[in-house]
Amino acid sequence: MTLTATSLSTAASKTDLQQLAVDVVERALRAGATEAEAVIREGDEFSTVVRLGQVETLKESGARGIGLRVFLGSPGSFRTANTSTSDFSEAGLAHLISGAIDLARVTSEDPFAGLPEREAMGEIAGDLDLFYEDVYGLPTSQRIDYARRAEAAALAADPRLTKSDGGSFDAATGHRIMANSRGFVGEYRRSYCSISAMPIAEAEQGGMQRDYWFSSARTLARLDSPESVGAEAARRTLRRLNGRRVATQQVPIVFAPEVARSLIGNVFEAANGDSIYRSASFWTGQLGQQVASKNVTVIDDGTLPGLFGTAPFDGEGLPTRRTVIVENGVLKNYLLNTYTGRKLNMPSTGNASRALAGTPGIGGGNLFLQNGTISVQQLLADVKTGFYVTEMMGFGVNMVTGDYSRGAAGLWIENGELAFAVEEVTIAGNLKEMLNHVTAIANDLEFRGAVASPTVRIDGMTIAGK
Amino acid sequence: MNFPEHELHFFQKFGLTGRTIEKCLGEALSAGGDFADLYFESITSTSISVDESIVKSASQGVSAGCGIRVCSGDRTGYAYTDDLSAERLMRAARTAALIADGPSKQQVAGFRETAKTNLYPISAADADAGIAPKLELVMRADRAARAYDSRIVQVRAGYNDELRHILVVASDGTFAHDTQPLARLNCYVIARDGSRNSRGGAGGGGRVEINFFEGDKSPEHFAREAARQAILQLNALPAPAGDMEVVLGPGWPGVLLHEAVGHGLEADFNRKKTSAFAGLIGQPVASSKVTVVDNGTMPSRRGSLNVDDEGSPTQETVLIENGILKGYLSDKLSARLMGMADTGNGRRESYQHIPMPRMTNTYMLSGEDSPEDILRSVKRGLYAVNFGGGQVDITSGKFVFSASEAYLIEDGKVTAPVRDATLIGNGPEALKYVSMVGNDLSLDEGIGTCGKDGQSVPVGVGMPTVKLDRMTVGGTAR
Numbered sequence: 003m004t005l006t007a008t009s010l011s012t013a014a015s016k017t018d019l020q021q022l023a024v025d026v027v028e029r030a031l032r033a034g035a036t037e038a039e040a041v042i043r044e045g046d047e048f049s050t051v052v053r054l055g056q057v058e059t060l061k062e063s064g065a066r067g068i069g070l071r072v073f074l075g076s077p078g079s080f081r082t083a084n085t086s087t088s089d090f091s092e093a094g095l096a097h098l099i100s101g102a103i104d105l106a107r108v109t110s111e112d113p114f115a116g117l118p119e120r121e122a123m124g125e126i127a128g129d130l131d132l133f134y135e136d137v138y139g140l141p142t143s144q145r146i147d148y149a150r151r152a153e154a155a156a157l158a159a160d161p162r163l164t165k166s167d168g169g170s171f172d173a174a175t176g177h178r179i180m181a182n183s184r185g186f187v188g189e190y191r192r193s194y195c196s197i198s199a200m201p202i203a204e205a206e207q208g209g210m211q212r213d214y215w216f217s218s219a220r221t222l223a224r225l226d227s228p229e230s231v232g233a234e235a236a237r238r239t240l241r242r243l244n245g246r247r248v249a250t251q252q253v254p255i256v257f258a259p260e261v262a263r264s265l266i267g268n269v270f271e272a273a274n275g276d277s278i279y280r281s282a283s284f285w286t287g288q289l290g291q292q293v294a295s296k297n298v299t300v301i302d303d304g305t306l307p308g309l310f311g312t313a314p315f316d317g318e319g320l321p322t323r324r325t326v327i328v329e330n331g332v333l334k335n336y337l338l339n340t341y342t343g344r345k346l347n348m349p350s351t352g353n354a355s356r357a358l359a360g361t362p363g364i365g366g367g368n369l370f371l372q373n374g375t376i377s378v379q380q381l382l383a384d385v386k387t388g389f390y391v392t393e394m395m396g397f398g399v400n401m402v403t404g405d406y407s408r409g410a411a412g413l414w415i416e417n418g419e420l421a422f423a424v425e426e427v428t429i430a431g432n433l434k435e436m437l438n439h440v441t442a443i444a445n446d447l448e449f450r451g452a453v454a455s456p457t458v459r460i461d462g463m464t465i466a467g468k
Numbered sequence: 469m470n471f472p473e474h475e476l477h478f479f480q481k482f483g484l485t486g487r488t489i490e491k492c493l494g495e496a497l498s499a500g501g502d503f504a505d506l507y508f509e510s511i512t513s514t515s516i517s518v519d520e521s522i523v524k525s526a527s528q529g530v531s532a533g534c535g536i537r538v539c540s541g542d543r544t545g546y547a548y549t550d551d552l553s554a555e556r557l558m559r560a561a562r563t564a565a566l567i568a569d570g571p572s573k574q575q576v577a578g579f580r581e582t583a584k585t586n587l588y589p590i591s592a593a594d595a596d597a598g599i600a601p602k603l604e605l606v607m608r609a610d611r612a613a614r615a616y617d618s619r620i621v622q623v624r625a626g627y628n629d630e631l632r633h634i635l636v637v638a639s640d641g642t643f644a645h646d647t648q649p650l651a652r653l654n655c656y657v658i659a660r661d662g663s664r665n666s667r668g669g670a671g672g673g674g675r676v677e678i679n680f681f682e683g684d685k686s687p688e689h690f691a692r693e694a695a696r697q698a699i700l701q702l703n704a705l706p707a708p709a710g711d712m713e714v715v716l717g718p719g720w721p722g723v724l725l726h727e728a729v730g731h732g733l734e735a736d737f738n739r740k741k742t743s744a745f746a747g748l749i750g751q752p753v754a755s756s757k758v759t760v761v762d763n764g765t766m767p768s769r770r771g772s773l774n775v776d777d778e779g780s781p782t783q784e785t786v787l788i789e790n791g792i793l794k795g796y797l798s799d800k801l802s803a804r805l806m807g808m809a810d811t812g813n814g815r816r817e818s819y820q821h822i823p824m825p826r827m828t829n830t831y832m833l834s835g836e837d838s839p840e841d842i843l844r845s846v847k848r849g850l851y852a853v854n855f856g857g858g859q860v861d862i863t864s865g866k867f868v869f870s871a872s873e874a875y876l877i878e879d880g881k882v883t884a885p886v887r888d889a890t891l892i893g894n895g896p897e898a899l900k901y902v903s904m905v906g907n908d909l910s911l912d913e914g915i916g917t918c919g920k921d922g923q924s925v926p927v928g929v930g931m932p933t934v935k936l937d938r939m940t941v942g943g944t945a946r
Binding site: 053056057058059060061062063065066067082083084085086087088089094097098101102104105106108109110111112115142165167202209210211212242245247250280281282284358359360361395396397398400402403405407408409411425426427428429430431432463464465466467468 | 549861941
């Protein structure tokens, strides 16, 4: 997970920003708030794209912002509102505070609103391995060179790779500070860097395809080489050439990890406490039920050092933790922040997400489907006829009903082997049933982002084609 | 020219001076760049929502900043700052300047103010309306949705608005400023009947202010529409699967055009020849009944702009005329590199983003068929009238868009509603299957947000009723 870049590091030192957050909270209380919470975000970003060997864009900047949430009245009948600004001047902060108080006066009393309980707050101890200054350690010329090498490796792989959407190198750092009127003060920094390549291949008989590959990490030291990123991007692009449509039919669907992770994203949405209490998820009321095949265990863990969804505390100042969502197919936990927990009469799972603006939502830490026991090769070998999906398109997932229908591209499986490219078809089913028809899970889990999955086979879905 | 410092937002509120602007442009070009621009932006936004019949929260935000761009050939350097002091602006200009590598060669031209239309007048009364009338709008939506049917069990209604001031000054002499309102009212509902749940949603708005919602496009209008969709979906059948005749209703189904052809005709992709439409100007890409335009000059529309985010006037651009591909949508960079006219489609999400060619309001012109005749002509097919989002791979040309309200057509009659289904096609081919075009063009209600390279901008789409002889429908039923 990347932090949205906001903020300039010229600004104040660490303690100064903590002090600023605390000051804003105290000023909000003096202005009439019963409780208050302030968040500050700073970030810097660098990005460059090299296309056909030439620098196409070079971007370097930073920004910052502050957000305030206030509660008026008394616990059990709070009114709440929030404001945000990029203006840290005295006038800007005064407006931030008075604006929040004025807004809160017109909102409704809500028995569930309020900050977390004091004893629930805190942060996990120890080095979470999230911040490395080396992401900015390279001179600009070497950053450009990373992007250039990734693209060059992709284009050199095959003469059919004739065009390019470029190679890129990105680096970013984010700094988050939070304080509230129940005594929580915390902050952390995270760094991020990535290399990617997006080549374009042309088939002899016409038709272009593109694909991409990337490597990202919290430190330069853990990035894959630009050459390996480029070579993988080339391999993925070439295999899409000469795609065909297949006939409308039902066959086993094998989701490659890069698309299977979107299914785990759907599991997150289904377990999202905000949707649960509104009956906007098909898992409302299903706690303790068998909701997936017995081989399915899905976990959210915000504590894993160095990973992309890791943080010491959540968006409300609760320590992050490990929460089992589905264990051996049984729905064990919803993902909750303080508000949705109170609505459902359960404790928060430390899954509050907090943008500068707006009320806290639900966010995942590192969300993943646990590995199976067989290799990808074994998984594929068991499929006589099937569809290995490497890309999906569109937003055709209805979390209320579970109806699922998306555009798909990938490779056709014949007798356990990848045979030819398939494109311009859809795959459809219902998520409730799909999760109960997970017939195989491979052992290739790898965290390339905050949401991850091994290769997954699901039976009973419909391909729509010619 | 002398900058009208006494009357402009950024000079008054941020202490910007004409002298600072000129110095920054000079600094931006100091390393040999051949074009530079400064984009100042200041936004105030408000949002309020009702949820479970109470106003759970309200938000207000303020942000301001400046993005500085330097071009050298086809290279772009970019830096931004959220601090509009002369010192920080100069530092950003120096950072952006480094894309070029050579002696300063460019003189900053004399500035000319871009001639302005006034597509979305601002009334002082509305701008200062305060939060109370906005709260009333969302409460009315909540009441109307619940009153529609007792099976409506959850309602969320939200009102969001923003007022954006921009000022663009460029080394080519561009000087433009604009004040852009944007407002939107949404209503989302959940219906329940026994163990069956369904959802519905509707919303609308545009470059309008709160008084817009006092007319036809009232909170009740959007709330009833959301409730109607949810109740309808309670009894929907599985959608069909495979190739069939498809009739798209008027308005928002124009998202087909946005995905199938619009993105593929953005000039940057064609300059780089990475679009499936590259090199097809003058070629047939649709049936002769199809004419598609992009038009940024429609009063009050969500996708409209008096000037684009490079300070160029917007216009109506013909993309496809009687089936023949006519033109691309361009920004300054692509126009310069491709030797074509700038169509005023240079847009960006915010001062933190580099502008690129984007759509405004994209729609198909009316034809001569009546919607009734179109439906009557279909033996077995799908009639899709509402959609969620869409997506396109501009290189392969494959695109999808997802129907959220659709019906079977059997022997010329619209019959049962079906569940959500994604439709898929190939951009340069799909519109060749258009066999009938209705006489009922309408534009969407004002809900579209388009994403490209991580940047979101508001857009509009539109279409008359259209029949496609073949399209792939991604349902589950045979």
